[in-house]
Amino acid sequence: MIDKLEMFIALANERHFGRAAEVCGVTQPTLSSAIKQLEDQLGVQLVFRGSRFQGLTPEGQRVLDWGRRIVGDMRALKDEMRTVRSGLSGNLRIGVIPTALPMVAQLTGPFTAKHPNVRVSILSRTSTEILTGIESLDLDAGITYLDNEPLGRVAQVPLYAEFYRLLCAPGTPLADRDQVTWAEVADQPLCLLTGDMQNRRIVNQHLAEAGAAITPQIESNSTIALTSHVLTGRWSSIVPRQLAQMFTAGGQLRAIPIVAPEVEHLVGLITARRDPLTPVLAALIGEAERFAKATNPSI
Structure with missing residues (x-):
């Protein structure tokens, strides 16, 4: 079921069958078939269908919420087992507001020195895009403002004050x-x-x-x-x-x-609230806490 949930999440993110299939690396008929099989397994209609994607049904929205949790937990489990086998490794996708890009190397530099088998992708994003990306599982973490606009249910590590x-x-x-x-x-x-x-x-x-x-x-x-x-x-x-x-x-x-x-406004690292954290995210949060303590002990 996990692969079908992955495809369903991609469809919800892309809102287009063809683009979702491309993201998943499958053909459009394969994706459509997987969504139909998921509907049959759960006994509910997930997607309003027409000549094109017309949105999720109310049941589909609930399945999306559960699916993101299930897929997120499965990814965390795979990361932890990979760490047990071969040490900390994998990919880390961090969305960063443009004004914080000058400082991000102060965080990722020490992090990658300690964990050379982790590949980091740094993506310039608006604060809204960062929140959406974390929710949709397209981003693992973000660096954004903590004290100006609502963040919702995310874990936070203050990094520095912006003047x-x-x-x-x-x-x-x-x-x-x-x-x-x-x-x-x-x-x-x-x-x-x-x-x-x-x-x-x-x-x-x-x-x-x-x-x-x-x-x-x-x-x-x-x-x-x-x-x-x-x-x-x-x-x-x-x-x-x-x-x-x-x-x-x-x-x-x-x-x-x-x-x-x-x-002044507070800028910090945010991640999805998940317990347990993936080993990579746990290591990143630890590095963020060390960075904050070294640069501004009062935060």
């Missing part, structure tokens, strides 16, 4: 300041992350609290694209401190603390 900087080129109006206020930042020509990014929603919130509402001329879901525009000298941006430090070391750009108030 904000005005990133600007030398010679721009605020470049020589030691600090600036949110109200002053709002008067600058800004390029910012797109609205589907939680960082942008955080920035909007603090600008609104300062009495400002802005419509930036340039938006992007890439921090590299934002920085390239700041380098022209025509725009400034609001970025986390750790990201700013990557682009100010050579003196090409300036990063100025934003105060009144100086706000």
Whole structure:
């Protein structure tokens, strides 16, 4: 039944029989047959059928919830048995919000040094995509904000506090300041992350609290694209401190603390709540806890 549940989960994720079959590495008739066999075994209709996928029935949604738990537990069991046989190994998929990408090597570097047989895939994702990916079993873990928007039922390990900087080129109006206020930042020509990014929603919130509402001329879901525009000298941006430090070391750009108030938001590692954890996830959480203790013992 596990293979049929895997196919059913793929169909629920992809919402398309052909794409789900491709994900599972089978033909579309094979996948359709497996779903029908699962329905026969459980005695309920799982999928509304027509000329194309039309969604899950209420019973199908309940089976999806159970299926994710069962498949997740089976994967955990296989990982544990593989660890018993040959030590810690396997694949680890981590979704990371773009603003946290500059720090992720500080976590994955020590982790992979201790566990060289684990392969790590780091995927840039929005906070919403990370939660969805963990729920759908497409991601094993995520690095995202912990204290700004609801996370649901996930395990959390705080990693660091995010502070904000005005990133600007030398010679721009605020470049020589030691600090600036949110109200002053709002008067600058800004390029910012797109609205589907939680960082942008955080920035909007603090600008609104300062009495400002802005419509930036340039938006992007890439921090590299934002920085390239700041380098022209025509725009400034609001970025986390750790990201700013990557682009100010050579003196090409300036990063100025934003105060009144100086706000902070907590970023951390999240995983699905599961007991027991897979050995790989247990090791990752242990490394995250060591990282947090070393970098900020007060968290």
